[in-house]
Amino acid sequence: GQQLNQSPQSMFIQEGEDVSMNCTSSSIFNTWLWYKQDPGEGPVLLIALYKAGELTSNGRLTAQFGITRKDSFLNISASIPSDVGIYFCAGHASGNTPLVFGKGTRLSVIA
Amino acid sequence: NAGVMQNPRHLVRRRGQEARLRCSPMKGHSHVYWYRQLPEEGLKFMVYLQKENIIDESGMPKERFSAEFPKEGPSILRIQQVVRGDSAAYFCASSPPSNEKLFFGSGTQLSVL
Numbered sequence: 001g002q003q004l005n006q007s008p009q010s011m012f013i014q015e016g017e018d019v020s021m022n023c024t025s026s027s028i029f030n031t032w033l034w035y036k037q038d039p040g041e042g043p044v045l046l047i048a049l050y051k052a053g054e055l056t057s058n059g060r061l062t063a064q065f066g067i068t069r070k071d072s073f074l075n076i077s078a079s080i081p082s083d084v085g086i087y088f089c090a091g092h093a094s095g096n097t098p099l100v101f102g103k104g105t106r107l108s109v110i111a
Numbered sequence: 112n113a114g115v116m117q118n119p120r121h122l123v124r125r126r127g128q129e130a131r132l133r134c135s136p137m138k139g140h141s142h143v144y145w146y147r148q149l150p151e152e153g154l155k156f157m158v159y160l161q162k163e164n165i166i167d168e169s170g171m172p173k174e175r176f177s178a179e180f181p182k183e184g185p186s187i188l189r190i191q192q193v194v195r196g197d198s199a200a201y202f203c204a205s206s207p208p209s210n211e212k213l214f215f216g217s218g219t220q221l222s223v224l
């Protein structure tokens with residue numbers, strides 16, 4: 001089945017720094033979604049991307065749908081302590097296939 | 112507009128017992144999905160249901176696991192004769208008919224003793 005590879009697995013950054021993480025797949029995806037999960041909670045949708053090349057922002061977060069349709073990245077600018085959590089990429093290979101998740105990037109922010 | 116509601120939040124069962132996990136989708140959402148998450152892992156798809164129909168159960172173990180989404184009431188994920196390996200967080204998500212954006216509940220943490 002489809003697999004999503006997320007990197008890095010974890011990162012430690014200083015408050016105020018920018019963060020970048022990415023997600024790649026071996027097959028084409030039609031939709032990319034980025035979620036954040038806090039401990040003991042379900043994933044919360046951050047950004048949804050629907051077209052190759054699309055660049056979308058949500059506050060300090062920016063995500064892009066790669067031109068090849070096999071990758072996506074998420075940037076967080078000027079990180080703050082509440083950005084701590086696990087960030088998951090997810091994608092649909094087609095409208096009828098289940099949403100597939102990467103293994104996540106664990107972000108720690110040092111104040 | 113309430114989000115996806117899951118209960119219980121925590122469920123403890125002894126080996127061999129049955130576990131029933133419930134999920135009420137967001138208002139207006141007719142599609143329900145169940146995912147399982149092990150510690151330090153991503154979410155693994157289990158099953159996708161619409162009202163009274165199982166659309167895709169390709170991620171469901173062949174034995175002991177079943178799911179339903181009746182015409183009335185919540186979706187139920189049922190695990191019979193639980194084993195220690197069933198311990199995990201089980202998340203339910205719902206979506207509108209477009210099926211593109213999934214919204215997740217807070218999950219049920221199942222612990223099998």
